[in-house]
Amino acid sequence: MFDATESRLFALPPGVDFPAALVAGLRARMQGKPPEAMARVTLYLNTTRMRRRVVQxxxxxxAGFLPRIRLVSDLAADMVVPDLPPAIPALRRKLQLTVLIGRLLDTLPDLAPRSALTDLAESLAALMSEMQGEGVGPDRVAALDVSDHSEHWARTREFLTIITPFFTDAEEPDSEGRQRRLALLLSDLWAASPPRDPVIVAGSTGSRGTTALFMQAVSRLPQGAIVLPGYDFDMPGLVWAGLDDALTSEDHPQYRFHRLMGLMGATPHDVRLWHDAAPPSAARNRVVSLALRPAPVTDQWLVEGPDLPELSAAMQDVTLMESATPRQEALSIALILREAAERGTPAALISPDRVLTRQVAAALDRWNIRPDDSAGIPLNQTAPGRFLRHVARLFGHKLTSDALLTVLKHPLTASAMDRGQHLLLTRDLELKLRRDGPAFPTGPDLIAWAGAHSNAHAVGWATALAGALDGLEDAGSLPLTGHIARLRRLAERLSRGPAPEGTGELWKEAPGEKALEFVTGLEAEAVHGGDLSPGEFRDLLDGLISGEEVRAPMIAHPGVMIWGTLEARVQGADLVILAGLNDGTWPALPPPDPWLNRRMRLDAGLLLPERRIGLSAHDFQQAVAAPRVVLSRALRNAEAETVPSRWINRLTNLMDGLPDRNGPEALSQMRARGKTWLDLAAAMDRPLPAPDAGLIPATRPAPRPPLAARPTALSLTRIEVLIRDPYAIYADKVLNLRPLDPIRQTPDARDRGTVVHTILERFVRERPPEETRDTARARLLALTADVLEDQVPWPAARALWAARMERAADHFLTIDAAEGGQSVLVEGRGELALQGLTFTLFGTPDRIDLLPGGKLHLIDYKTGSPPSDKEQKSFAKQLHLAALLAEEGGFRGLGPQQVAKITYVGLGSAGKVTEDEITPEKLEGVRDGLYHLIGSYARLGQGYTSRRAVFTERFPGDYDHLARFGEWEMTDKPDPQDVGTGDTP
Incomplete structure (x- = not known):
């Protein structure tokens, strides 16, 4: 088949359909030979997708014979090697390394937090795999000179010596180590007895040491040949010679070929065309080749640029699409793929950004187009994967309301029963937890709630739930076997719900089957995982499950594909969209290496971080040579402006600098073609005007309900709301709407105020006679600890609020004893019916003292700043109105009594105190103002205006969204409108 005197190093240029040209070249060389000769050819390919397409x-x-098609990643597919043990499962190795690194962190806690345990094990497993693939033993790492490095790298080098047992022949090899041993075994076997039939390696760049070793062995065979993908025949020999330095050339797309040729003793002149198939645009290949030259020789743009072909013609099938946002980018790509599907044009989206590709797939779903996605769906984003992650987070701490509801609302929970009843009870429980708590519900809390519920299924449902969740807080460190057993047991129990047996829908369909396979595999290897805390187990589970993917059976559109960057070599699409072309995405930033820095890697003979960039560059160079290409990026992401991919920068800079070759004009044409799609995407996203109302914004509401529907009683504190934001009173008292508390209850100012008032109420009520100041202070702090322990379930809040009360104790005791009064009413309710109006004012002042002169002193405690004199005159009328209640005899047991003064006591860090003397004239003004305010709302013409007198633009209104604040301004006039049925003005 091959002439032994000629080079058997072949290649195909970028843009050529590699599988098609590979098969065509092989069939051409087999012309005139018997049909069975093809069956004696062994063809090693780089990916499963490549093999599938070659067979197709x-x-x-x-009809005819096929060659023996193998994968370079599975050299032992048809070999029996009894002396070579099977590869250790990758999961077992990760678990072993987790234990090993855990011991390291116990002795060197400053090396990394234990929360990084899983990530460190993952990166160390990758390092070990790379070391075995590149033939680098621990002894070479131990011999590295770290005298001019930091102490961190010296300690890391010492730590790496303890992985030596994993590299011995007696130890079970990793898959990469076993692969290298197979490559060495084949090399020795073929050296002694070379096969007579052709052996061809096609589609691989030889970027990994094991693959390069195998390709060298094949190249030495009498009938061995290598077919390289995406080889740049346009690059001059001077540039090839300049790729010797890995530190400056590793990120070049052709560097791997240069390195491979060096290992084989070949030169670029030895590389021959495998087949004469022409690339779609040889002129475009020349432009891209020059644009991607290594940085040290980009000065050649000035020399070779003028020799490029006319750029408008060369780039006529290239579109540059620069979207404003990732959403616009995804929608524009979906539109391009939709048009390709309608025209019957095979189209492929290539991007390493899986978020973007999922957004494109979601956009295509509106037209019932399901792309053939080669990556599948990450298991951690499927329903079973998310469910397992949620359940794992229940262990080791108090159950919070949001964690409980997250699990209850998951579609797999109680999937063995009628989910209608389950969802109904879940909704009722959520309302209860939001309004009344507790922040940390327990089993008895759930059963007590169910006992008072009218639904006959509530008790059984809550009892089953309480039994499943019992004891989660007490979960401590366990062997991994215990963690995974407990996780599976609880997940299956929650999935079946109150049903007596079964596992519900948890393990069903493709995602459930994959989740079960994952859990079963983890159970089988868990014995190697050591002891873990619940938090460490959660991190381990998250790390392991994120690496699993589900390929659910589906009927995909045959002409719309989503590929990873490696699959750019497969080709077969007339239209290729390269998306996510921003630095940090494509190419991706090299992952941080906690074990070896760049110089240590080079000295040890390992791959540099730039290798990933070089591979991405090679994928880009092949994909951009397709018949029609769209280059797509978003100008900004959710956080900030983005930086264009270095390849986009190089290409646009080269074209901008060649006006004689119409470079700027060609670039403008590329952007114009992209803008067409961007405009279509913007038009699709533009909201349509309502058929009747048009785009008229809402007006400032001032609803006027019937008099019978208006409130007939308000508390002292709600009078302030009626002054500042009457619409809130309308929404609360007329519409009966209440703002829901957040699902996850956290300590806020309202909780702190309630706790402080409870402490001070008990302090005054339980005051013993003739108490000294020191005794009072000790009693106050003891009461604080008691109330906090009883009412505040958050440990951090308890500690913080106790410290604040201790700081405020002396200030409070000084104010408490200043007037020498006697407390006659603490948190006592008072009422006042307004004469001539069907309205009752009620309220509960914090404290009323009887002064030695026989007058009353009203006190209100504020955990924040007390209201200023100006605020009291405008809207903060709480204590002034309470004084009116006292003088009118509104407090039972006190009778009508004169008020001497009111005092707001601030218990914050400033300790501010605001006092106001009460005079008959001042009280008369308060009375008149109250009657005027309430009387105005007793008239039909008075509407409840939104944000009537908030006095500050940042006023936190609970009902602003209902009033559609933002569509109108504070300077807009109210728009009174009659609502409801009843009286008319």
Missing amino acids: IFGTHG
């Missing part, structure tokens, strides 16, 4: 292309030529 052979099938288009009719």
Whole structure:
């Protein structure tokens, strides 16, 4: 098949359909030979998708023999090697390394937090795999000179010596280590007895040491050949010679070929065309080749740029699409793929950004187009994957309301029963937890709530739930076997709900089957995982499950594909969209290496971080040579402006600098073609005007309900709301709408105020006679600890609020003893019916003292700043109105009594106190103002205006969204409107 005197190093240029040209070249070389000769050819390919497409292309030529098709990643597919033990499962190795690193962090806690345990194990497993693939042993790492490095790297080098047992022949090898041993074994075997039939390696760049070793062995065979993908035949020899330095050339797309040729003793002149198939645009290939030259020789743009072909023609099938946002980018790409599907044009989206590709798939779903996605769905984003992660987070701490509701609302929870009843009870429980708590519900809390519920199913449902969740807080460190057993047991129990047996829908369909396979595999290897805390187990589970993918069976559109960057070599699409072309995404930033820095990697003979960039550059160079290409990026993401990919920068800079070759004009044409799609996407996203109302914004509401529907009683504190934001009173008292508390209750100012008032109420009520100041202070702090322990379930809040009360204790005791009064009413309710109006004012002042002169002193405690004199005159009328109640005899047991003064006591850090003397004239003004305010709302013409006198733009209104604040301004006039049925003005 091959002439032994000629080079058997072949290649195909970028843009050529590699599988099709590979098969065509192989069939051409087999012309005139018997049909069975093809069956004696062994063909090693780089990916499963490449193998699938090669088989498909052979099938288009009719019946005939196929070559033996293998993968370079599975050299032992048809070999029996009894002396070589099977590869250790990757999961077992990660678990072993987790234990090993955990011991390291116990001795060197400053090396990394234990929360990084899983990530460190993952990165160390990758390092070990790379070391075995590149033939680098621990002894070479131990011999590295770290005298001019920081102490961190010296300690890391010492730590890496303890992984030596994993590299011995007696130890079970990793998959990469076993692969290298197989490559060495084949090399020795072929050296002694080379096969006579052709052996071809096609589609691989030889970027990994094991693959390069195997390709060298094949190249030495009498009938061995290498077919390289995406080889740049346009690059001059001077540039090839300049790729010797890995530190400056590793990120170049052709560097891997240069390195491979060096290992084989070949030169670029030895590389021959495998087949004469022409690339879609040889002129575009020349432009891209020059644009991607290594940085040290980009000065050649000035020399070779003028020799490029006319750029408008060369780039006529390239579109540059620069979207404003990732959403616009995804929608524009979806529109391009939709048009391609309608025209019957095979189209592929290539991007390493999985978020973007999922957004594109979601956008295509509106037209019932399901792309053939080669990556599948990450298991951690499927329903079973999310469910397992939620359940794992229940262990080791108090159950919070949001964690409980997250699990209850998951579609797999109680999936063995009628979910209608389950969802109904879940909704009722959520309302209870939001309004009344507790912040940390327990089993008895759930059963007590169910006992008072009218639904006959509530008790059984809550009892089953309480039994499943019992004891989660007490979960401590366990062996991994215990963690995974407990996780599976609880997940299955929650999935079946109150049903007596079964696992519900948890393990059903493709995602459930994959989740069960994952859990079963983890159970089988858990014995190697050591002891973990609940938090460490959660991190481990998250790390492991994120690496699993589900490929659910589906009927995909045959002409719309989503590929990863590696699959750019497969080709077969007439239209290729390269998306996410921003620095940090494509190419991706090299992952941080906690074990070896860049120089140590080079000295040890390992791959540099730039290798990933170089591979991405090679994928880009192949994909951009497709018949029609769209280059897409978003100008900004959710956080900030983005930086264009270095390849986009190089290409646009080269074209901008060649006006004689119409570079700027060609670039403008590329952007114009992209803008067409961006405009279509913007038009799709533009909201349509309502058919009747048009785009008229809402007016400032001032609803006027019937008099019978208006409130007939308000508390002292709600009078302030009626002054500042009457619409809130309308929504609360007329519409009966209440703002829901957040699902996850956290300590806020309202909780602190309630706790402080409870402490001070008990302090005054339980005051013993003739108490000294020191005794009073000790009693106040003891009461604080008691109330906090009883009413505040958050440990951090308890500690913080106790410290604040201790700081405020002396200030409070000084104010408490200043007037020498005697407390006659603490948190006592008072009422006042307004004469001539069907309205009752009620309220509960914090404290009323009887002064030695026989007058009353009203006191109100504020955990924040007390209201200023100006605020009291305008809207903060709480204590002034309470004084009116006292003088009118509104407090039972006190009778009508004169008020001497009111005092707001601030218990914050400033300790501010605001006092006001009460005079008959001042009290008369308060009375008149109250009657005027309430009387105005007793008239039909008075509407409840939204934000009538909030006095500050940042006033936190609970009902602003209902009033559609933002569609109108504070300077807009109210728009009174009659609502409801009843009286008319």
